[in-house]
Amino acid sequence: MTPNPREAIGRRKTELDTPCLLIDLDRLDENLQKMQGRVKAAGKALRPHAKTHKCSTLAKMQIANGAIGTCAAKIAEAEALVTAGISGVLLTGPVAGRTKADRLVALLERAPFLIAVVDDPAGIELLEARLAAAGRRLDVLLDLDVGQHRTGVPPARAAALAETILACPHLRLRGVQAYAGHLQHIPRYADRKLASREALRQAAAVFRELRERASSCDIFSGSGTGTARIDLAIPELTELQAGSYALMDAEYLAIESADGSEEADYTPALTLLTTVVSGPHGRQVTVDAGLKAIYRDGGKPRVIHPDYRRLQYEWFGDEYGRLVAPDRACLLPAPGTVLELIVSHCDPTVNLFDQFLVTRAERVIDVWPIDLRGRCQ
Amino acid sequence: MTPNPREAIGRRKTELDTPCLLIDLDRLDENLQKMQGRVKAAGKALRPHAKTHKCSTLAKMQIANGAIGTCAAKIAEAEALVTAGISGVLLTGPVAGRTKADRLVALLERAPFLIAVVDDPAGIELLEARLAAAGRRLDVLLDLDVGQHRTGVPPARAAALAETILACPHLRLRGVQAYAGHLQHIPRYADRKLASREALRQAAAVFRELRERASSCDIFSGSGTGTARIDLAIPELTELQAGSYALMDAEYLAIESADGSEEADYTPALTLLTTVVSGPHGRQVTVDAGLKAIYRDGGKPRVIHPDYRRLQYEWFGDEYGRLVAPDRACLLPAPGTVLELIVSHCDPTVNLFDQFLVTRAERVIDVWPIDLRGRCQ
Numbered sequence: 001m002t003p004n005p006r007e008a009i010g011r012r013k014t015e016l017d018t019p020c021l022l023i024d025l026d027r028l029d030e031n032l033q034k035m036q037g038r039v040k041a042a043g044k045a046l047r048p049h050a051k052t053h054k055c056s057t058l059a060k061m062q063i064a065n066g067a068i069g070t071c072a073a074k075i076a077e078a079e080a081l082v083t084a085g086i087s088g089v090l091l092t093g094p095v096a097g098r099t100k101a102d103r104l105v106a107l108l109e110r111a112p113f114l115i116a117v118v119d120d121p122a123g124i125e126l127l128e129a130r131l132a133a134a135g136r137r138l139d140v141l142l143d144l145d146v147g148q149h150r151t152g153v154p155p156a157r158a159a160a161l162a163e164t165i166l167a168c169p170h171l172r173l174r175g176v177q178a179y180a181g182h183l184q185h186i187p188r189y190a191d192r193k194l195a196s197r198e199a200l201r202q203a204a205a206v207f208r209e210l211r212e213r214a215s216s217c218d219i220f221s222g223s224g225t226g227t228a229r230i231d232l233a234i235p236e237l238t239e240l241q242a243g244s245y246a247l248m249d250a251e252y253l254a255i256e257s258a259d260g261s262e263e264a265d266y267t268p269a270l271t272l273l274t275t276v277v278s279g280p281h282g283r284q285v286t287v288d289a290g291l292k293a294i295y296r297d298g299g300k301p302r303v304i305h306p307d308y309r310r311l312q313y314e315w316f317g318d319e320y321g322r323l324v325a326p327d328r329a330c331l332l333p334a335p336g337t338v339l340e341l342i343v344s345h346c347d348p349t350v351n352l353f354d355q356f357l358v359t360r361a362e363r364v365i366d367v368w369p370i371d372l373r374g375r376c377q
Numbered sequence: 378m379t380p381n382p383r384e385a386i387g388r389r390k391t392e393l394d395t396p397c398l399l400i401d402l403d404r405l406d407e408n409l410q411k412m413q414g415r416v417k418a419a420g421k422a423l424r425p426h427a428k429t430h431k432c433s434t435l436a437k438m439q440i441a442n443g444a445i446g447t448c449a450a451k452i453a454e455a456e457a458l459v460t461a462g463i464s465g466v467l468l469t470g471p472v473a474g475r476t477k478a479d480r481l482v483a484l485l486e487r488a489p490f491l492i493a494v495v496d497d498p499a500g501i502e503l504l505e506a507r508l509a510a511a512g513r514r515l516d517v518l519l520d521l522d523v524g525q526h527r528t529g530v531p532p533a534r535a536a537a538l539a540e541t542i543l544a545c546p547h548l549r550l551r552g553v554q555a556y557a558g559h560l561q562h563i564p565r566y567a568d569r570k571l572a573s574r575e576a577l578r579q580a581a582a583v584f585r586e587l588r589e590r591a592s593s594c595d596i597f598s599g600s601g602t603g604t605a606r607i608d609l610a611i612p613e614l615t616e617l618q619a620g621s622y623a624l625m626d627a628e629y630l631a632i633e634s635a636d637g638s639e640e641a642d643y644t645p646a647l648t649l650l651t652t653v654v655s656g657p658h659g660r661q662v663t664v665d666a667g668l669k670a671i672y673r674d675g676g677k678p679r680v681i682h683p684d685y686r687r688l689q690y691e692w693f694g695d696e697y698g699r700l701v702a703p704d705r706a707c708l709l710p711a712p713g714t715v716l717e718l719i720v721s722h723c724d725p726t727v728n729l730f731d732q733f734l735v736t737r738a739e740r741v742i743d744v745w746p747i748d749l750r751g752r753c754q
Contacts (some may be wrong), residue, residue, distance in 0.1 A: 002456045003480070017476045017754050051695060073696045074665075079379045093665070093696060096654040097713035099394045103380070119655055121714050149658040152694055181694060255544060277473040280494055281526040288451075288470070291725045293753045296674055316527055317558060318428060318724045319450045321754070335497050336474035347695045348668045351729070354751055373751075374731055376670045376696070377394050 005355045008364045014338050016357065016364070018275045019293040021349075022340070022355045025365065027269035028058075028246060034266065035228065035245045036066045042232035047071055047090055047221065049243030052347045054372035055356065056084030058246065061162045063088075071221075071241045075103050076375035082111040084371065090115045090221060092241065093175065094143055094151050096123050101130045103377075108136045115219070117143040117177050121164050126170065131170035140171050141219060144178040145205060146199040152178070166214060175219035176210065178203035179241060184226030189256040193370045196227040204236035212340045229265065249346035251298035260274075268342045270356075271304065272349070274321065276337045283325045285332050287313075287339065290320040293352060298345030305339050307331060313341060382732045385741045391715050393734065393741070395652045396670040398719070398726075402742065404646035405435075405623060412605065412622045412645065413443045419609035424448055424467055425599065426620030429724045431460030431749035432733065435623065440465075448598075448618045452480050453752035459488040461748065467492045467598060469554065469618065469722045471520055471528050473500050478507045480754075485513045490655065492596070494520040494554050496529045498541050508547035517548050518596060521555040523576040523584060529555070535583045536590075543591060552596035553587065555580035556618065561603030566633040573604040574611075581613035606635045606642065626723035628675035645719045647733075648681065649726070651698065653714045660702045662709050664690075664716065667697040670729060675722030682716050684708060690718060 008016055039046040048062045049071040052357040059070045059081060069088020072078040077091050094117050095104050104127070108114060118124050118140050131138055142162055145152035153161050158176070165173045186192035200222060207220045218238065223231040225244040231237055244252050247270035257265045272289060279285030294301055294315070301313045303323065310330045311323040323339070325332055331338065344350045351373055358366040385393055416423040425439045425648050428450040436447045436458060446465020449455040455466050471494050472481050481504070485491060495501050495517050508515055522529035530538050537555070542550045546739055557576040563569040577599060586599045595615065598607040602621040608614055624647035634642045649666060654664030671678055671692070678690045680700065687707045688700040700716070702709055710716065720726045728750055735743040 002453065002460070012566070015476065017480065019753050076379065083379070094655055094712075096665075097652050097715070099392065100652070103394065123712055126713075146660065149661070150663050150697055150699070151655040204711075275474050275477070278471055278528040281522065284526070286527050287754070291672065291674055292728050295668065295672075297668055320527055322527070335471075335500055336472070336503075351669050352751065374729065376396050376666070376729070 004023050005367045008357050008367060011364050013273065013340065013359060014360055016273055018273045019289040020273050021353045021356050022271045022273060023358045024269050024271070025358050025360045027267045031246050031248065031266045031269055032062055032065045035242065038229065039240055040066060044232060044237060045179045045239040047088065047239050047241060048246065049073070049092070049241050050077060050081060050372060052350065053247055054245035054350050054370045055368050056081055056086060056371050057368040058370060060084070062246070064235055068239065071243070073377055074375060075100060076377040077124060077372045078111070078114065079107055080372045080375055082107060087111065087113055089318060092117060092179065094119045094123060095127070098121070098126065101126050105130045105134045105136060108138060115139045115174060117141045118165060119143040121161065124164050124168060128168040128170050137170050137172060140165060141175050141177040141221060142173065142210070143269040144176050144203050146178045146180050146203050148180065148182040149182065153278050155202045155206050159209065162210055162213060171212050173210065175217045175221070176203060176207045178226065179224065180222070181224065184224040185251060185255055186226070187255050189258060192227060193230045196230045200231060200234050200237065204234060204376055207236050215225040225252055225266070225277060225309055226255055244346055247346045249298065250300065250302050250344045253342070254299060261272070270343060271340045272301070272343050274339055274341060276333050276335050276339070280332045283332070284322045286316060287321045287323060288319070291315055291318045294321065294341070294343055295348035295352060297344060297348055299346050303339055303341055308339060351374060382744045385734050387412060388741050390650065390717065390739055393506050393650055395650045395715060396666040397650050398548045398730045398733050399648045399650060400624070400735045401646050401648070402735050402737045404644045408623050408625065408643045408646055409439060409442045412619065413610060413702060415606065416617055417443060421609060422616040424616050424618060425623065426450070426469070426618050427454060427458060429620035429727065430624055431747045432745050433458055433463060433748050434510065434745040436463055437461070439623070445586060445616065449618070451752060451754055452477060453754040454485060454749045455488070455491065456484055457749045457752055459484065464488065464490055466582060469494060469556065471500060472498045473497065475503065478503050482507045482511045482513060485502060485515060489644045492516045492518060492551060495542065496520040496538070497536065501541050501545060505545040505547050514547050516551045518552050518554040518598060519550065519587070519717070521580050523555045523557050523580050525557065525559040532579045532583050536586065539587055539590060549593050550587065550591050552598070553580060553584045553592045555599040557599070557600065557604065558601065561601040562628060562632055562718060563603070564632050566635060569604060573607045577608060577611050577614065581611060584613050602629055602643070603632055621723055624723045626675065627677065627679050627719050627721045630719070631676060647720060647723055648717045649678070649720050651716055651718060653710050653712050653716070655712060657709045661699045661708070663693060664698045664700060665696065665734065668692055668695045671698065671718070671720055672722060672725035672729060674725055676689050678718040678721050680716055680718055685710055685716060
């Protein structure tokens with residue numbers, strides 16, 4: 001039969017079947033406490049994004065550490081979080097179309113404190129009609145476009161959209177969302193700081209106006225792992241949505257941290273195990289993790305084995321990767337060798353797996369279902 | 378509650394929640410019959426690769442159409458196929474390491490006719506030892522590297538490896554596998570033909586020698602959707618592993634077909650539905666299918682709506698894509714609009730979903746679980 005993932009509990013990393021995703025629990029704990037401590041010291045709240053880890057067990061740990069709830073990108077993610085017993089869910093993507101509006105209204109029955117975002121008059125009208133039909137009310141944030149041009153309205157159109165929301169008896173305007181996704185990976189800290197300050201300055205002005213207009217406005221939600229330390233200094237911001245800090249990845253490790261050092265603010269807690277399955281083929285060997293195990297996005301994975309860290313990972317089809325030796329001095333591992341990698345972009349890679357194997361001191365101590373996996377609707 | 382996927386049965390495409398994957402059953406049928414007919418006419422067998430569709434229901438349709446079995450890339454895929462009652466499984470990737478060898482031997486208990494491939498003396502020794510301990514025998518193909526340098530041994534090393542296999546009492550050498558994955562997407566047909574002929578010519582020579590050496594050698598397995606028509610002309614080839622022909626994708630649609638026309642040999646049976654969720658933002662709108670719904674690999678997805686086919690899809694983060702108008706004459710769809718796309722590279726995109734919604738005449742008539750999804754071990 002197909003092995004039960006929980007059979008891995010008690011095993012050493014090198015005895016595990018691959019590819020698989022590992023979480024180092026001590027590193028995760030450290031990351032969670034570090035972010036929560038910083039956010040608390042700044043007098044803000046943390047509502048971490050679950051789209052990065054897709055795991056309600058991890059979301060509950062974040063809440064146990066002091067987070068006020070969890071962000072979800074899609075309704076299907078929010079449904080899974082609510083099913084797991086998590087409240088304080090903020091749905092960060094606008095819903096459009098009747099099917100989605102009905103699914104959101106149906107979820108409200110189980111999650112009365114759900115918060116959604118809106119950015120379109122027609123969408124607001126549809127939502128109001130469906131809420132009225134169901135006899136329900138919904139808290140919403142006005143989604144602001146602060147330069148990414150993905151969702152939200154530009155600050156100049158915020159006042160008019162706010163009036164549309166305020167005219168809907170089944171919607172309650174709770175504030176604004178402003179996520180500067182396009183700024184999170186700016187390599188130099190000083191450049192990132194300048195850009196994020198400018199983007200959120202406009203959002204802060206909108207938030208101040210809305211607070212004057214409606215007393216129900218008490219949330220200004222935004223930020224990410226790349227700009228979290230920068231954005232904590234913005235007085236109006238009430239809560240942070242950062243998510244990747246928990247697991248980290250090669251992409252976020254590559255940006256300069258606040259103190260200008262090479263060292264990242266957070267340590268990689270997520271790794272992937274892969275096995276050499278063929279080779280050597282010239283100066284390379286083939287491993288069992290390809291496109292379907294390490295999502296091709298956000299730079300290259302890194303090998304963290306002391307003898308093999310100079311090997312360069314390259315995707316090699318759906319099922320395989322190759323580890324290429326940059327020169328003849330670099331040793332190649334034999335078939336059967338198990339190697340540990342830091343993945344490139346954690347979010348879409350996590351979404352390829354059904355569970356995390358949680359480790360401490362090189363052994364698996366728990367298995368956490370990635371219960372939001374595949375929930376892209 | 379989270380909607381049950383089978384609730385989609387009976388709905389029109391435009392009423393479906395998105396993102397979701399659709400299969401047009403008539404087109405799929407046509408593709409399956411066309412490939413099977415060509416293979417049969419050439420006196421060969423078809424053992425289509427399940428790694429592209431990850432669906433045992435579809436694999437069974439292929440077998441009902443005349444296929445002799447199914448290829449699997451990983452043991453975890455083979456396990457799911459066997460669980461679904463499929464026999465004639467060929468595992469196309471070599472196993473390495475004790476964990477994998479044990480998992481393969483355990484599967485033999487349920488699938489005595491499983492065929493595996495080998496490419497490494499140490500791997501063969503390990504497999505022989507584990508088989509001997511379990512009192513089981515295994516049919517194997519010698520995996521040949523015909524230029525991709527991913528798995529397999531070069532033809533020059535085949536004779537020595539064959540002797541290693543033949544010295545193992547628990548292994549039976551059934552022939553060779555030679556997959557020219559690096560040639561499948563060569564754009565011009567004439568170039569692809571030249572390259573595939575040369576690659577498989579070497580493999581055919583090895584196969585002829587092995588047949589002389591051991592009467593158990595009766596399988597020469599290889600080919601893919603890009604070179605299938607070319608490879609059918611190779612007398613020694615006994616079976617084809619092509620997989621993508623069933624669903625097709627933008628990547629395979631982009632290569633020149635056998636008659637030199639723009640029209641591909643097979644028609645796209647797989648599409649993805651996405652909804653516009655925000656916009657317009659300048660000359661673009663935002664849709665709800667991003668990295669986690671359309672794998673970023675193998676070119677760009679194509680919009681197939683008559684009014685919007687000139688819109689260019691671009692990935693826009695984990696959860697979103699954008700559709701960009703190339704000029705001012707190109708209309709932008711309003712939020713809530715549902716659009717159908719041909720995905721770029723079918724294999725890793727299928728692996729992001731849990732089911733296909735099967736359609737005929739614009740309505741969903743069935744839901745097929747993607748039961749091999751995520752089985753990358």
